[in-house]
Amino acid sequence: MTRKNFSPLRFFVIVFLLVLGVVIFSNKEDAKGVVKITLESSWPAVLIWLLAIVGVVAERVFTTVNSDKQSGVVYQSFGKYADAIFSIATFGFAGSTSLALLKGLYLQLFFQGTYFTGFADFDLASIFLISSFLLFHSTNGTLRLIINAVFQAEANDITPAKT
Amino acid sequence: MKLYVVNKDGNEKIFLRTVAPTRKALAQNLGAKIFDVNGKRYYVNQVVAEKGADNTSVGMFLGGVIGALGGGAGVAAGGLIGALLGKEQDKKEDAEVNEFNRSSV
Numbered sequence A: 001m002t003r004k005n006f007s008p009l010r011f012f013v014i015v016f017l018l019v020l021g022v023v024i025f026s027n028k029e030d031a032k033g034v035v036k037i038t039l040e041s042s043w044p045a046v047l048i049w050l051l052a053i054v055g056v057v058a059e060r061v062f063t064t065v066n067s068d069k070q071s072g073v074v075y076q077s078f079g080k081y082a083d084a085i086f087s088i089a090t091f092g093f094a095g096s097t098s099l100a101l102l103k104g105l106y107l108q109l110f111f112q113g114t115y116f117t118g119f120a121d122f123d124l125a126s127i128f129l130i131s132s133f134l135l136f137h138s139t140n141g142t143l144r145l146i147i148n149a150v151f152q153a154e155a156n157d158i159t160p161a162k163t
Numbered sequence B: 001m002k003l004y005v006v007n008k009d010g011n012e013k014i015f016l017r018t019v020a021p022t023r024k025a026l027a028q029n030l031g032a033k034i035f036d037v038n039g040k041r042y043y044v045n046q047v048v049a050e051k052g053a054d055n056t057s058v059g060m061f062l063g064g065v066i067g068a069l070g071g072g073a074g075v076a077a078g079g080l081i082g083a084l085l086g087k088e089q090d091k092k093e094d095a096e097v098n099e100f101n102r103s104s105v
Helices: A008-026 A028-040 A043-062 A073-078 A080-111 A121-153 B023-030 B055-102
Strands: B002-006 B013-016 B034-037 B040-043 B048-050
Touching: A008 A028, A008 B055, A028 A043, A028 A080, A028 B055, A043 A080, A043 A121, A073 A080, A080 A121, A121 B055, B048 B055
Parallel strands: none
Antiparallel strands: B002 B013, B002 B048, B034 B040
16 A cells, blocks of 8 residues: 555545454453433434434535435425525435434344234344445435535535637 | 645645545536636636545544444454454545546537
8 A cells, every 4th residue: 555545535435344353352241331322312402403403404504405405306396495495405304214213123132122923023124134234325425425524614605618 | 535736836735625526526516627726827727626524544543443332352443443443444535535536518
């Protein structure tokens, strides 16, 4: 790897995940307790909704809306404000609902709670996979909106030249 | 994807607050093939695209954190899946960057 190709962000993420994995692996019971307390608090859901609101508002205020978004059904039928509210609701509900389902699965699996009665193992595995993906999709989408807004904050406005 | 022109006074990049899939589309959005930035005049053909965020890193981070629900192995599996999903986004963005840079007005 040359110095030019070195990515500090990628290096940080790999080191962070290595440390996180080792800490969780070597303190399994403590880690379960911390995850339980975190999931049972309202903060993860609050954080997801804040990310959704900040992400969508930052995108609409600080960046240029691309033509793909302008051709959307909600944008064309109800305007840009309705499209923004719809985007916040989509990210927020997808994230908080998938987190609630994952919380139920986690507490049922590791703490003998009864959240899903009458569900077979296959159904629970399906819920886990879909919820994990939805949570990833929601948080990844909102983070990308914020990153794009930060990138465009340093950008300059352009005006067509008067000939 | 970020669009920029190289400053006429030096080699500094001036990022533009606009988005377009091709140079032709950019000219159509602007309504002109020539534009002004910071008091200097540039042609749409001088605009270059480059990749924005490192989606692979972001995906790996989120996947790993969500995977922490499944313990140490979950962190590894989540990080791997997140990185793969992010890499696909990077590939898509690379293709968009190449399409813009190959385009002409």
